[in-house]
Amino acid sequence: MTRLREYLRPNTVDQALAAKQERGTTARYLAGGTDLVVFKPADVTCAIDITRLDLAGVHTENGALVIGATTLLRDIERHPAVAGITAGALLEALRETGPWLIRNQATLAGNLCNASPAADSAPMLLALDAELVLSDGRVIALDRFFVGPHRTILRDELVLELRLHPRDRAGSYHKQARSKSDIALVDVAVTARRENGRFTEVRVALACVAPTPIRARETEALLEGRAVDEELLSAVERSVRQEIRPIDDWRTTAAYRSHAAGVLTRRAVAALAAK
Ligand SMILES: Cc1cc2nc3c(=O)[nH]c(=O)nc-3n(C[C@H](O)[C@H](O)[C@H](O)COP(=O)(O)OP(=O)(O)OC[C@H]3O[C@@H](n4cnc5c(N)ncnc54)[C@H](O)[C@@H]3O)c2cc1C
Incomplete structure (x- = not known):
């Protein structure tokens, strides 16, 4: 098995990009290393440490939350703007992204x-x-970023920052896993505004139920402009199961994931309606 045997620590973005372009797919950027160093992809021999590139920090800009690429998950959680976004659902999702040591x-x-x-x-x-x-210089919607399992649209580019657009939406997040420190079996997030008892700007997104994290757009359309009742919740459950493509693996079965995705989405929508 190939091992990481070259470690570079550039001081500028240009130096990092030049090092990556020179080495192509045999080099990877290294941020926290909790994926790269743990899994050490077989074809990767060089790690380009990006933690000196001055890319850390969180701020708000025209209603968006802007997060620098090397900002640690814990530092994002602690930023005062984060707790208020989606009434705490973003904070919950960040805290579920690994145990606190990680x-x-x-x-x-x-x-x-x-x-x-x-x-x-x-x-x-x-x-x-x-x-x-x-x-x-490109700004890419996250929805267009994932290409397949462990594949993105990136070639040699660096991600410099993330921009989140909460737009006063409330949110609900559910992670189903065997324990707090396990990899999820299903993740669901729902955000929406409520106007006159009806949902608008609805977003429904899931992980662990397709080759990439996905938005469930037909389920979003089902909820848009509607008031939530039992009939709609049952339709949401059915709709989300039709949109996903879960697989069997050693963690659980496709049938379980399908069942859980429907139930968790229903719960997330109901929780949002109750907020
Ligand atoms: C014990 C343990 C528990 C974990 N638990 C969870 C969990 O519960 N949920 C979960 O989702 N994950 C979990 N993880 C996985 C991991 O911690 C997360 O995915 C983490 O957010 C990865 O961030 P990192 O900074 O360590 O990435 P790195 O390992 O440094 O990089 C990961 C990949 O992204 C690329 N990359 C990083 N930054 C950039 C950038 N700015 N531009 C371009 N490419 C970049 C790297 O080249 C590499 O290919 C766990 C890992 C461990 C070891």
């Missing part, structure tokens, strides 16, 4: 760039219309 080392951008189908932060970020600002 969150002291890991970055949110790393969770997305690793592109696990089970990335716990991804559903809530999809439900907040997250965008990624790349080193080539």
Whole structure:
């Protein structure tokens, strides 16, 4: 098995990009290392440490929450603006993205760039219309970022920052796992505004039920402009099961994931309606 045998620590984004372009797919950027160093992909021989690139920090800008790519999950959790977003559902999703020892080392951008189908932060970020600002100047909707299991649209580009757009929406997040420190079996996030008892700007997103984290757009459309009652909740449960493509693996079965995705989405919508 190939091992990491070269470690670079550039001081500027340009130096990091040049090092990556020179080495191509045999090099990877290293943020917290809680995926890269643990799993050491067989074809990767060089780690390019990006923690000196001055990319850490959280601020708000025109209603968006802007998170620098090397900001640790714990530092995002502690930012005063975060607790109020989606009435605490974002904070809950961040806290479910690994145990706290890991969150002291890991970055949110790393969770997305690793592109696990089970990335716990991804559903809530999809439900907040997250965008990624790349080193080539492009701004990419998170919805267009994932390509397949552990694959994204990135080639040699760096993610410089994430932008979240809460737009005063309330939110609800559910992670189903065997224990707090296990990888999820199903993740669901729902965000929406409520106007005159009806949902608007609805977002429904899930992880662990398809090759990538996904938005359930037909279920979103079902909820848009509607008041929530038992009939609608049952329709949501059926709709979300039709939109997902879960698989059997050693953690659980496709049948369980399908059942849980329906039930958890129903609960998330009901919880949102009750807020
Ligand atoms: C014990 C343990 C428990 C865990 N629990 C969970 C959990 O409950 N839920 C969960 O979702 N994950 C979990 N993880 C996985 C991991 O901690 C997270 O995915 C974490 O957020 C990864 O961030 P990082 O900064 O460590 O990424 P790294 O390991 O440094 O990088 C991950 C990948 O992203 C790329 N990358 C990182 N930053 C950038 C950037 N700015 N631009 C371009 N590419 C970049 C790297 O090249 C690499 O391919 C766990 C890991 C461990 C070891």
